[in-house]
Amino acid sequence: MKKRILIIEDESSIVELLMLVLMREGYEVKSCQSGREAVAMIKEFHPHLILLDVMLPGMDGASIVRVLSDDEQLGSIPVIVTSALAESQKLFATYPQVKDFCMKPFVLKDLIIKVKQAIGDL
Known part of the structure; x- marks a missing residue:
């Protein structure tokens, strides 16, 4: 069974x-x-x-992480936060499910390593 990854990102080119x-x-x-x-x-x-991108329409990344952490089933899903703003990393420091932070623009090779570590494939 393939492991599933959800990308929450509002920039189509990054999603693709x-x-x-x-x-x-x-x-x-x-x-x-x-x-x-x-x-x-x-x-x-x-x-x-x-x-998870930080700046999203409708609900920002920090709010999404708060919702996840308040839900017993969803709170254990690991999250990697992506952002162009380094200072936004501080918003997520207290959430244990946030496993890593990746600055945009990111190096794909580095992001893949972070994904594999967070998902347990390394």
């Missing part, structure tokens, strides 16, 4: 690139582009890992 790279690595990948649809998609898709 990440989907291509992660599918090539053997993962089942889905995406959503707004914070509003993210929680419903997480409950439906049951991802093994979430790649």
Whole structure:
């Protein structure tokens, strides 16, 4: 069974690139582009890992992590946060499910290593 990754990102070009790279690595990948649809998609898709942008329409990444951490079933899903703003890393420091932070623009090779570590494939 393939491990599932959900990309929550509002920039289409980033979503397309990440989907291509992660599918090539053997993962089942889905995406959503707004914070509003993210929680419903997480409950439906049951991802093994979430790649989460900080700035999203509808609900920001920090709010999504708060919702996840308050839910018994969703709070254990590992999250890698992506952002162009280094200072946003501090928003996520207290959440144990946030396993890593990846600055944009990211180096794909480094991101893949972080994904494999967070999902337990390394």
